[in-house]
Amino acid sequence: MHFEESSLTLRVRPNDLDILGHVNNATTLEYLEAGRWAWLERQGLTRGGPVVAVVSRVEVDYRREIPPGDVVVHTELESPAADELEEDGLNYRARFRQRVFLSVDGPLAVEALVSVAFLDARARSLASLQQFLDAARAAPVAAVEEPRS
Amino acid sequence: MPDAQELESYIRRKFAENVGLTEAELFSEDLTLSTLITRSERMTNSVDLMEAFARTSNGLRKDFGLRVRLPALSLDTPVSKVLAVFMGEVTNPERKSA
Numbered sequence: 463m464h465f466e467e468s469s470l471t472l473r474v475r476p477n478d479l480d481i482l483g484h485v486n487n488a489t490t491l492e493y494l495e496a497g498r499w500a501w502l503e504r505q506g507l508t509r510g511g512p513v514v515a516v517v518s519r520v521e522v523d524y525r526r527e528i529p530p531g532d533v534v535v536h537t538e539l540e541s542p543a544a545d546e547l548e549e550d551g552l553n554y555r556a557r558f559r560q561r562v563f564l565s566v567d568g569p570l571a572v573e574a575l576v577s578v579a580f581l582d583a584r585a586r587s588l589a590s591l592q593q594f595l596d597a598a599r600a601a602p603v604a605a606v607e608e609p610r611s
Numbered sequence: 612m613p614d615a616q617e618l619e620s621y622i623r624r625k626f627a628e629n630v631g632l633t634e635a636e637l638f639s640e641d642l643t644l645s646t647l648i649t650r651s652e653r654m655t656n657s658v659d660l661m662e663a664f665a666r667t668s669n670g671l672r673k674d675f676g677l678r679v680r681l682p683a684l685s686l687d688t689p690v691s692k693v694l695a696v697f698m699g700e701v702t703n704p705e706r707k708s709a
Binding site: 518519548550551552553554555577579585587588590 | 655656657658659661662665668669672678681683
């Protein structure tokens with residue numbers, strides 16, 4: 463199973479900035495979340511299914527301050543790797559590598575590893591990545607989060 | 612096809628490898644899943660635990676063509692019960708096609 467890397471451009475909002483005039487560290491987590499939604503869209507997966515993804519771990523390296531302007535969020539599925547992910551296998555965890563750049567050709571500002579698990583929303587019990595993919599492929603198209611401008 | 616004893620030995624070994632404890636640590640005290648998470652340096656939460664069981668399940672499928680479904684397991688479940696669930700799945704003739 464192969465998944466494409468996604469790229470999402472976001473405009474920094476005035477209220478994203480802290481007293482130093484750069485993006486607040488916690489706001490960067492929102493950029494990363496938007497990047498993961500864009501990744502789902504890129505794969506043709508939709509939200510609204512009975513199995514949902516939840517974040518279980520976040521590791522963030524802040525490498526450079528983010529000033530007002532555009533940022534580009536790159537998101538790729540790092541684990542399971544293509545050869546570890548099979549339709550009839552079982553995986554209960556996925557890890558994304560995400561990078562936030564200052565503009566399309568700009569320098570790296572943030573790098574993060576984000577682990578997610580999957581929950582059956584009704585039973586509130588753990589589900590597998592394969593169950594999530596089945597549900598996200600079958601789910602009706604829900605309202606899609608528009609990139610901010 | 613391996614017999615039941617060989618399969619149980621395989622599952623015990625894979626459990627231990629995937630959770631990062633020895634077979635003796637894991638089974639001699641019949642640890643509950645919550646205790647297992649506490650003792651294992653590789654485990655933080657039940658997601659890590661299910662991933663470890665999933666790796667065992669994937670190994671059974673690849674090595675022996677046996678499919679194991681994992682039920683929802685509460686954290687007070689002893690590891691012997693998990694082993695019994697796996698053995699029930701792999702020794703059920705209707706579940707053997709992967």
